Amino acid sequence: MTAPPLDRKAALLAMLAEIELDLDYDAIDTSGFEPDLQGWGDQDPIFDYVIRHFHPVVILELxxxxxxxxxxxxxxxxxxxxxxxxxxxxxxxxxxxxxxxVAENRRMLRLRNGYPDMFGQFVRNIQHSGHQQRIRHLPMTTGCAAGLLAAYNIVPDAIYIDAGHDEAEVAADIAGFWSLLKPGGIMFGDDYTTQWPGTVRAVNRFVADQGLKLMGTEVKWLVRKPEA
Ligand SMILES: C[S@@+](CC[C@H](N)C(=O)[O-])C[C@H]1O[C@@H](n2cnc3c(N)ncnc32)[C@H](O)[C@@H]1O
Incomplete structure:
Protein backbone atom coordinates (compact mmCIF):
# COMPACT_ATOMS: atom_id res chain seq x y z
CA MET A 1 0.00 0.00 0.00
CA THR A 2 1.27 3.51 -0.85
CA ALA A 3 2.00 5.73 2.17
CA PRO A 4 0.06 9.02 2.49
CA PRO A 5 1.49 11.92 0.45
CA LEU A 6 2.83 13.93 3.37
CA ASP A 7 4.65 10.88 4.73
CA ARG A 8 6.23 10.31 1.34
CA LYS A 9 7.28 13.97 1.18
CA ALA A 10 8.78 13.63 4.67
CA ALA A 11 10.70 10.54 3.51
CA LEU A 12 12.14 12.52 0.60
CA LEU A 13 13.18 15.39 2.87
CA ALA A 14 14.78 12.90 5.27
CA MET A 15 16.72 11.34 2.40
CA LEU A 16 17.96 14.77 1.30
CA ALA A 17 19.05 15.58 4.85
CA GLU A 18 20.91 12.29 5.09
CA ILE A 19 22.84 12.94 1.88
CA GLU A 20 23.53 16.57 2.91
CA LEU A 21 21.27 18.22 0.36
CA ASP A 22 18.96 20.01 2.78
CA LEU A 23 20.40 23.40 1.86
CA ASP A 24 19.04 26.84 2.57
CA TYR A 25 18.99 28.31 -0.93
CA ASP A 26 19.06 31.84 0.47
CA ALA A 27 22.41 31.13 2.10
CA ILE A 28 24.04 30.28 -1.25
CA ASP A 29 26.16 33.04 -2.79
CA THR A 30 24.76 33.73 -6.24
CA SER A 31 26.45 37.07 -6.79
CA GLY A 32 27.14 37.47 -10.49
CA PHE A 33 23.81 35.89 -11.48
CA GLU A 34 20.67 37.84 -12.32
CA PRO A 35 17.25 36.17 -12.44
CA ASP A 36 16.82 34.58 -15.88
CA LEU A 37 13.87 32.29 -16.34
CA GLN A 38 14.59 31.22 -19.90
CA GLY A 39 13.24 27.73 -20.41
CA TRP A 40 11.14 25.66 -22.78
CA GLY A 41 7.37 25.42 -22.60
CA ASP A 42 7.02 26.20 -18.91
CA GLN A 43 3.71 27.99 -19.52
CA ASP A 44 2.16 24.98 -21.24
CA PRO A 45 -1.33 24.22 -19.83
CA ILE A 46 -0.25 20.67 -18.99
CA PHE A 47 1.31 21.85 -15.72
CA ASP A 48 -1.94 23.39 -14.58
CA TYR A 49 -3.84 20.26 -15.68
CA VAL A 50 -1.58 17.90 -13.73
CA ILE A 51 -1.47 19.92 -10.54
CA ARG A 52 -5.13 20.98 -10.50
CA HIS A 53 -6.50 17.51 -11.25
CA PHE A 54 -4.10 15.20 -9.45
CA HIS A 55 -2.82 17.31 -6.53
CA PRO A 56 0.68 15.79 -6.62
CA VAL A 57 2.71 16.27 -3.44
CA VAL A 58 5.96 14.57 -4.42
CA ILE A 59 6.97 15.71 -7.92
CA LEU A 60 10.18 14.72 -9.70
CA GLU A 61 11.52 16.78 -12.55
CA LEU A 62 14.13 15.15 -14.79
CA VAL A 102 23.79 25.48 -30.37
CA ALA A 103 26.00 28.49 -29.57
CA GLU A 104 23.22 30.40 -27.79
CA ASN A 105 22.58 27.45 -25.45
CA ARG A 106 26.28 26.86 -24.92
CA ARG A 107 26.68 30.45 -23.73
CA MET A 108 24.00 29.78 -21.13
CA LEU A 109 26.09 26.96 -19.68
CA ARG A 110 28.41 29.77 -18.54
CA LEU A 111 31.63 27.85 -19.10
CA ARG A 112 34.29 28.79 -16.56
CA ASN A 113 37.70 27.21 -17.00
CA GLY A 114 36.08 24.85 -19.47
CA TYR A 115 33.36 23.66 -17.07
CA PRO A 116 29.67 24.66 -16.89
CA ASP A 117 28.73 27.00 -14.07
CA MET A 118 24.99 27.20 -14.46
CA PHE A 119 23.92 25.72 -11.14
CA GLY A 120 24.31 29.23 -9.69
CA GLN A 121 21.76 30.43 -12.23
CA PHE A 122 19.30 27.78 -11.12
CA VAL A 123 19.76 28.74 -7.46
CA ARG A 124 19.49 32.48 -8.24
CA ASN A 125 16.18 31.82 -9.95
CA ILE A 126 14.88 29.78 -7.01
CA GLN A 127 15.86 32.60 -4.64
CA HIS A 128 14.09 35.14 -6.86
CA SER A 129 10.97 32.97 -7.22
CA GLY A 130 10.18 32.86 -3.52
CA HIS A 131 9.59 29.08 -3.82
CA GLN A 132 12.60 27.99 -1.77
CA GLN A 133 10.41 25.73 0.36
CA ARG A 134 8.76 24.04 -2.62
CA ILE A 135 11.89 23.08 -4.56
CA ARG A 136 14.88 20.83 -3.84
CA HIS A 137 17.62 19.56 -6.11
CA LEU A 138 19.52 16.37 -6.80
CA PRO A 139 22.69 17.16 -8.81
CA MET A 140 23.33 13.89 -10.62
CA THR A 141 22.46 11.93 -13.72
CA THR A 142 18.90 10.70 -13.98
CA GLY A 143 20.16 7.10 -13.92
CA CYS A 144 22.00 7.71 -10.68
CA ALA A 145 18.95 9.47 -9.22
CA ALA A 146 16.64 6.57 -10.11
CA GLY A 147 18.86 4.18 -8.17
CA LEU A 148 19.18 6.51 -5.19
CA LEU A 149 15.45 7.22 -4.95
CA ALA A 150 14.66 3.52 -5.24
CA ALA A 151 17.13 2.72 -2.47
CA TYR A 152 15.26 5.16 -0.21
CA ASN A 153 11.83 3.91 -1.32
CA ILE A 154 10.80 7.35 -2.55
CA VAL A 155 7.38 7.22 -4.23
CA PRO A 156 6.47 10.24 -6.38
CA ASP A 157 2.95 11.28 -7.38
CA ALA A 158 4.11 12.83 -10.64
CA ILE A 159 7.25 12.77 -12.78
CA TYR A 160 8.08 15.33 -15.48
CA ILE A 161 10.66 14.13 -18.03
CA ASP A 162 12.77 16.71 -19.88
CA ALA A 163 16.41 15.59 -19.60
CA GLY A 164 18.25 13.78 -22.42
CA HIS A 165 16.25 13.76 -25.65
CA ASP A 166 17.74 10.82 -27.56
CA GLU A 167 15.46 7.80 -27.93
CA ALA A 168 17.66 5.69 -25.67
CA GLU A 169 17.85 8.42 -23.02
CA VAL A 170 14.11 9.05 -22.96
CA ALA A 171 13.38 5.31 -22.96
CA ALA A 172 15.81 4.81 -20.06
CA ASP A 173 14.30 7.68 -18.07
CA ILE A 174 10.75 6.44 -18.61
CA ALA A 175 11.63 2.85 -17.68
CA GLY A 176 13.91 3.83 -14.79
CA PHE A 177 11.33 6.04 -13.11
CA TRP A 178 8.08 4.25 -13.97
CA SER A 179 8.66 1.69 -11.25
CA LEU A 180 9.04 4.48 -8.66
CA LEU A 181 5.78 6.23 -9.61
CA LYS A 182 2.82 5.56 -7.35
CA PRO A 183 -0.09 3.58 -8.81
CA GLY A 184 -2.43 6.15 -10.35
CA GLY A 185 0.49 8.61 -10.64
CA ILE A 186 1.24 10.81 -13.63
CA MET A 187 4.26 10.68 -15.90
CA PHE A 188 4.56 13.47 -18.44
CA GLY A 189 7.24 15.11 -20.51
CA ASP A 190 8.35 17.66 -23.03
CA ASP A 191 9.14 17.65 -26.73
CA TYR A 192 6.71 15.12 -28.15
CA THR A 193 7.19 16.73 -31.57
CA THR A 194 8.67 15.99 -34.98
CA GLN A 195 11.68 18.06 -33.93
CA TRP A 196 12.52 15.37 -31.35
CA PRO A 197 11.76 12.05 -33.08
CA GLY A 198 13.67 10.10 -30.43
CA THR A 199 11.30 11.33 -27.74
CA VAL A 200 8.28 10.42 -29.86
CA ARG A 201 9.60 6.92 -30.62
CA ALA A 202 10.50 6.21 -26.99
CA VAL A 203 7.13 7.42 -25.70
CA ASN A 204 5.17 5.57 -28.40
CA ARG A 205 6.98 2.32 -27.73
CA PHE A 206 6.44 2.54 -23.98
CA VAL A 207 2.76 3.40 -24.36
CA ALA A 208 2.24 0.48 -26.77
CA ASP A 209 4.19 -2.00 -24.62
CA GLN A 210 2.27 -1.04 -21.48
CA GLY A 211 -1.12 -0.62 -23.17
CA LEU A 212 -1.47 2.93 -21.84
CA LYS A 213 -3.60 5.80 -23.12
CA LEU A 214 -1.43 8.64 -24.41
CA MET A 215 -2.62 12.15 -23.65
CA GLY A 216 -0.99 15.56 -23.75
CA THR A 217 -0.89 18.95 -25.40
CA GLU A 218 0.70 20.12 -28.64
CA VAL A 219 4.23 19.44 -27.41
CA LYS A 220 3.90 17.58 -24.12
CA TRP A 221 3.01 13.92 -23.56
CA LEU A 222 1.25 12.44 -20.53
CA VAL A 223 0.32 8.97 -19.28
CA ARG A 224 -1.29 7.76 -16.08
CA LYS A 225 -0.01 4.67 -14.31
CA PRO A 226 -2.80 2.18 -13.71
CA GLU A 227 -4.02 1.81 -10.13
CA ALA A 228 -2.60 -1.35 -8.61
C1 LIG B 1 15.81 20.89 -21.95
S1 LIG B 1 16.70 21.19 -20.46
C2 LIG B 1 15.44 21.21 -19.23
C3 LIG B 1 14.55 22.40 -19.38
C4 LIG B 1 13.63 22.67 -18.21
N1 LIG B 1 12.75 21.56 -17.91
C5 LIG B 1 12.81 23.90 -18.54
O1 LIG B 1 11.67 23.76 -19.00
O2 LIG B 1 13.29 25.00 -18.38
C6 LIG B 1 17.49 19.63 -20.21
C7 LIG B 1 18.29 19.53 -18.93
O3 LIG B 1 18.50 18.16 -18.69
C8 LIG B 1 19.78 17.96 -18.15
N2 LIG B 1 20.15 16.57 -18.47
C9 LIG B 1 20.24 15.99 -19.68
N3 LIG B 1 20.54 14.70 -19.57
C10 LIG B 1 20.64 14.43 -18.26
C11 LIG B 1 20.93 13.26 -17.51
N4 LIG B 1 21.14 12.09 -18.08
N5 LIG B 1 20.94 13.36 -16.17
C12 LIG B 1 20.68 14.56 -15.55
N6 LIG B 1 20.41 15.70 -16.22
C13 LIG B 1 20.39 15.64 -17.55
C14 LIG B 1 20.64 19.03 -18.79
O4 LIG B 1 21.75 19.34 -17.98
C15 LIG B 1 19.66 20.19 -18.94
O5 LIG B 1 19.78 21.09 -17.88
Missing amino acids: GSWKGASAIRMAELLRDYNIPGLVLCIDTWLGSNESLWR
Whole structure:
Protein backbone atom coordinates (compact mmCIF):
# COMPACT_ATOMS: atom_id res chain seq x y z
CA MET A 1 0.00 0.00 0.00
CA THR A 2 1.27 3.51 -0.85
CA ALA A 3 2.00 5.73 2.17
CA PRO A 4 0.06 9.02 2.49
CA PRO A 5 1.49 11.92 0.45
CA LEU A 6 2.83 13.93 3.37
CA ASP A 7 4.65 10.88 4.73
CA ARG A 8 6.23 10.31 1.34
CA LYS A 9 7.28 13.97 1.18
CA ALA A 10 8.78 13.63 4.67
CA ALA A 11 10.70 10.54 3.51
CA LEU A 12 12.14 12.52 0.60
CA LEU A 13 13.18 15.39 2.87
CA ALA A 14 14.78 12.90 5.27
CA MET A 15 16.72 11.34 2.40
CA LEU A 16 17.96 14.77 1.30
CA ALA A 17 19.05 15.58 4.85
CA GLU A 18 20.91 12.29 5.09
CA ILE A 19 22.84 12.94 1.88
CA GLU A 20 23.53 16.57 2.91
CA LEU A 21 21.27 18.22 0.36
CA ASP A 22 18.96 20.01 2.78
CA LEU A 23 20.40 23.40 1.86
CA ASP A 24 19.04 26.84 2.57
CA TYR A 25 18.99 28.31 -0.93
CA ASP A 26 19.06 31.84 0.47
CA ALA A 27 22.41 31.13 2.10
CA ILE A 28 24.04 30.28 -1.25
CA ASP A 29 26.16 33.04 -2.79
CA THR A 30 24.76 33.73 -6.24
CA SER A 31 26.45 37.07 -6.79
CA GLY A 32 27.14 37.47 -10.49
CA PHE A 33 23.81 35.89 -11.48
CA GLU A 34 20.67 37.84 -12.32
CA PRO A 35 17.25 36.17 -12.44
CA ASP A 36 16.82 34.58 -15.88
CA LEU A 37 13.87 32.29 -16.34
CA GLN A 38 14.59 31.22 -19.90
CA GLY A 39 13.24 27.73 -20.41
CA TRP A 40 11.14 25.66 -22.78
CA GLY A 41 7.37 25.42 -22.60
CA ASP A 42 7.02 26.20 -18.91
CA GLN A 43 3.71 27.99 -19.52
CA ASP A 44 2.16 24.98 -21.24
CA PRO A 45 -1.33 24.22 -19.83
CA ILE A 46 -0.25 20.67 -18.99
CA PHE A 47 1.31 21.85 -15.72
CA ASP A 48 -1.94 23.39 -14.58
CA TYR A 49 -3.84 20.26 -15.68
CA VAL A 50 -1.58 17.90 -13.73
CA ILE A 51 -1.47 19.92 -10.54
CA ARG A 52 -5.13 20.98 -10.50
CA HIS A 53 -6.50 17.51 -11.25
CA PHE A 54 -4.10 15.20 -9.45
CA HIS A 55 -2.82 17.31 -6.53
CA PRO A 56 0.68 15.79 -6.62
CA VAL A 57 2.71 16.27 -3.44
CA VAL A 58 5.96 14.57 -4.42
CA ILE A 59 6.97 15.71 -7.92
CA LEU A 60 10.18 14.72 -9.70
CA GLU A 61 11.52 16.78 -12.55
CA LEU A 62 14.13 15.15 -14.79
CA GLY A 63 15.99 18.02 -16.43
CA SER A 64 15.59 21.43 -14.83
CA TRP A 65 18.14 23.69 -16.53
CA LYS A 66 17.52 27.18 -15.05
CA GLY A 67 14.43 26.07 -13.13
CA ALA A 68 11.67 27.61 -15.25
CA SER A 69 9.39 24.56 -15.39
CA ALA A 70 10.07 23.65 -11.75
CA ILE A 71 9.19 27.19 -10.67
CA ARG A 72 6.00 27.01 -12.75
CA MET A 73 5.00 23.83 -10.90
CA ALA A 74 5.88 25.45 -7.57
CA GLU A 75 3.66 28.43 -8.43
CA LEU A 76 0.78 26.09 -9.16
CA LEU A 77 1.33 24.18 -5.90
CA ARG A 78 1.04 27.52 -4.12
CA ASP A 79 -2.00 28.61 -6.13
CA TYR A 80 -3.87 25.35 -5.44
CA ASN A 81 -2.74 25.26 -1.83
CA ILE A 82 -0.99 21.89 -2.20
CA PRO A 83 1.86 21.22 0.24
CA GLY A 84 4.00 19.73 -2.52
CA LEU A 85 7.69 19.58 -3.31
CA VAL A 86 9.41 19.57 -6.71
CA LEU A 87 12.68 17.62 -6.74
CA CYS A 88 14.87 18.87 -9.60
CA ILE A 89 17.19 16.20 -10.98
CA ASP A 90 19.92 17.55 -13.23
CA THR A 91 23.67 17.43 -13.65
CA TRP A 92 23.62 21.12 -14.56
CA LEU A 93 26.17 20.11 -17.18
CA GLY A 94 23.81 20.54 -20.11
CA SER A 95 23.96 16.81 -20.67
CA ASN A 96 22.10 17.10 -23.93
CA GLU A 97 24.20 17.45 -27.03
CA SER A 98 22.12 20.20 -28.63
CA LEU A 99 22.67 22.38 -25.60
CA TRP A 100 26.38 22.25 -26.45
CA ARG A 101 26.05 22.42 -30.24
CA VAL A 102 23.79 25.48 -30.37
CA ALA A 103 26.00 28.49 -29.57
CA GLU A 104 23.22 30.40 -27.79
CA ASN A 105 22.58 27.45 -25.45
CA ARG A 106 26.28 26.86 -24.92
CA ARG A 107 26.68 30.45 -23.73
CA MET A 108 24.00 29.78 -21.13
CA LEU A 109 26.09 26.96 -19.68
CA ARG A 110 28.41 29.77 -18.54
CA LEU A 111 31.63 27.85 -19.10
CA ARG A 112 34.29 28.79 -16.56
CA ASN A 113 37.70 27.21 -17.00
CA GLY A 114 36.08 24.85 -19.47
CA TYR A 115 33.36 23.66 -17.07
CA PRO A 116 29.67 24.66 -16.89
CA ASP A 117 28.73 27.00 -14.07
CA MET A 118 24.99 27.20 -14.46
CA PHE A 119 23.92 25.72 -11.14
CA GLY A 120 24.31 29.23 -9.69
CA GLN A 121 21.76 30.43 -12.23
CA PHE A 122 19.30 27.78 -11.12
CA VAL A 123 19.76 28.74 -7.46
CA ARG A 124 19.49 32.48 -8.24
CA ASN A 125 16.18 31.82 -9.95
CA ILE A 126 14.88 29.78 -7.01
CA GLN A 127 15.86 32.60 -4.64
CA HIS A 128 14.09 35.14 -6.86
CA SER A 129 10.97 32.97 -7.22
CA GLY A 130 10.18 32.86 -3.52
CA HIS A 131 9.59 29.08 -3.82
CA GLN A 132 12.60 27.99 -1.77
CA GLN A 133 10.41 25.73 0.36
CA ARG A 134 8.76 24.04 -2.62
CA ILE A 135 11.89 23.08 -4.56
CA ARG A 136 14.88 20.83 -3.84
CA HIS A 137 17.62 19.56 -6.11
CA LEU A 138 19.52 16.37 -6.80
CA PRO A 139 22.69 17.16 -8.81
CA MET A 140 23.33 13.89 -10.62
CA THR A 141 22.46 11.93 -13.72
CA THR A 142 18.90 10.70 -13.98
CA GLY A 143 20.16 7.10 -13.92
CA CYS A 144 22.00 7.71 -10.68
CA ALA A 145 18.95 9.47 -9.22
CA ALA A 146 16.64 6.57 -10.11
CA GLY A 147 18.86 4.18 -8.17
CA LEU A 148 19.18 6.51 -5.19
CA LEU A 149 15.45 7.22 -4.95
CA ALA A 150 14.66 3.52 -5.24
CA ALA A 151 17.13 2.72 -2.47
CA TYR A 152 15.26 5.16 -0.21
CA ASN A 153 11.83 3.91 -1.32
CA ILE A 154 10.80 7.35 -2.55
CA VAL A 155 7.38 7.22 -4.23
CA PRO A 156 6.47 10.24 -6.38
CA ASP A 157 2.95 11.28 -7.38
CA ALA A 158 4.11 12.83 -10.64
CA ILE A 159 7.25 12.77 -12.78
CA TYR A 160 8.08 15.33 -15.48
CA ILE A 161 10.66 14.13 -18.03
CA ASP A 162 12.77 16.71 -19.88
CA ALA A 163 16.41 15.59 -19.60
CA GLY A 164 18.25 13.78 -22.42
CA HIS A 165 16.25 13.76 -25.65
CA ASP A 166 17.74 10.82 -27.56
CA GLU A 167 15.46 7.80 -27.93
CA ALA A 168 17.66 5.69 -25.67
CA GLU A 169 17.85 8.42 -23.02
CA VAL A 170 14.11 9.05 -22.96
CA ALA A 171 13.38 5.31 -22.96
CA ALA A 172 15.81 4.81 -20.06
CA ASP A 173 14.30 7.68 -18.07
CA ILE A 174 10.75 6.44 -18.61
CA ALA A 175 11.63 2.85 -17.68
CA GLY A 176 13.91 3.83 -14.79
CA PHE A 177 11.33 6.04 -13.11
CA TRP A 178 8.08 4.25 -13.97
CA SER A 179 8.66 1.69 -11.25
CA LEU A 180 9.04 4.48 -8.66
CA LEU A 181 5.78 6.23 -9.61
CA LYS A 182 2.82 5.56 -7.35
CA PRO A 183 -0.09 3.58 -8.81
CA GLY A 184 -2.43 6.15 -10.35
CA GLY A 185 0.49 8.61 -10.64
CA ILE A 186 1.24 10.81 -13.63
CA MET A 187 4.26 10.68 -15.90
CA PHE A 188 4.56 13.47 -18.44
CA GLY A 189 7.24 15.11 -20.51
CA ASP A 190 8.35 17.66 -23.03
CA ASP A 191 9.14 17.65 -26.73
CA TYR A 192 6.71 15.12 -28.15
CA THR A 193 7.19 16.73 -31.57
CA THR A 194 8.67 15.99 -34.98
CA GLN A 195 11.68 18.06 -33.93
CA TRP A 196 12.52 15.37 -31.35
CA PRO A 197 11.76 12.05 -33.08
CA GLY A 198 13.67 10.10 -30.43
CA THR A 199 11.30 11.33 -27.74
CA VAL A 200 8.28 10.42 -29.86
CA ARG A 201 9.60 6.92 -30.62
CA ALA A 202 10.50 6.21 -26.99
CA VAL A 203 7.13 7.42 -25.70
CA ASN A 204 5.17 5.57 -28.40
CA ARG A 205 6.98 2.32 -27.73
CA PHE A 206 6.44 2.54 -23.98
CA VAL A 207 2.76 3.40 -24.36
CA ALA A 208 2.24 0.48 -26.77
CA ASP A 209 4.19 -2.00 -24.62
CA GLN A 210 2.27 -1.04 -21.48
CA GLY A 211 -1.12 -0.62 -23.17
CA LEU A 212 -1.47 2.93 -21.84
CA LYS A 213 -3.60 5.80 -23.12
CA LEU A 214 -1.43 8.64 -24.41
CA MET A 215 -2.62 12.15 -23.65
CA GLY A 216 -0.99 15.56 -23.75
CA THR A 217 -0.89 18.95 -25.40
CA GLU A 218 0.70 20.12 -28.64
CA VAL A 219 4.23 19.44 -27.41
CA LYS A 220 3.90 17.58 -24.12
CA TRP A 221 3.01 13.92 -23.56
CA LEU A 222 1.25 12.44 -20.53
CA VAL A 223 0.32 8.97 -19.28
CA ARG A 224 -1.29 7.76 -16.08
CA LYS A 225 -0.01 4.67 -14.31
CA PRO A 226 -2.80 2.18 -13.71
CA GLU A 227 -4.02 1.81 -10.13
CA ALA A 228 -2.60 -1.35 -8.61
C1 LIG B 1 15.81 20.89 -21.95
S1 LIG B 1 16.70 21.19 -20.46
C2 LIG B 1 15.44 21.21 -19.23
C3 LIG B 1 14.55 22.40 -19.38
C4 LIG B 1 13.63 22.67 -18.21
N1 LIG B 1 12.75 21.56 -17.91
C5 LIG B 1 12.81 23.90 -18.54
O1 LIG B 1 11.67 23.76 -19.00
O2 LIG B 1 13.29 25.00 -18.38
C6 LIG B 1 17.49 19.63 -20.21
C7 LIG B 1 18.29 19.53 -18.93
O3 LIG B 1 18.50 18.16 -18.69
C8 LIG B 1 19.78 17.96 -18.15
N2 LIG B 1 20.15 16.57 -18.47
C9 LIG B 1 20.24 15.99 -19.68
N3 LIG B 1 20.54 14.70 -19.57
C10 LIG B 1 20.64 14.43 -18.26
C11 LIG B 1 20.93 13.26 -17.51
N4 LIG B 1 21.14 12.09 -18.08
N5 LIG B 1 20.94 13.36 -16.17
C12 LIG B 1 20.68 14.56 -15.55
N6 LIG B 1 20.41 15.70 -16.22
C13 LIG B 1 20.39 15.64 -17.55
C14 LIG B 1 20.64 19.03 -18.79
O4 LIG B 1 21.75 19.34 -17.98
C15 LIG B 1 19.66 20.19 -18.94
O5 LIG B 1 19.78 21.09 -17.88
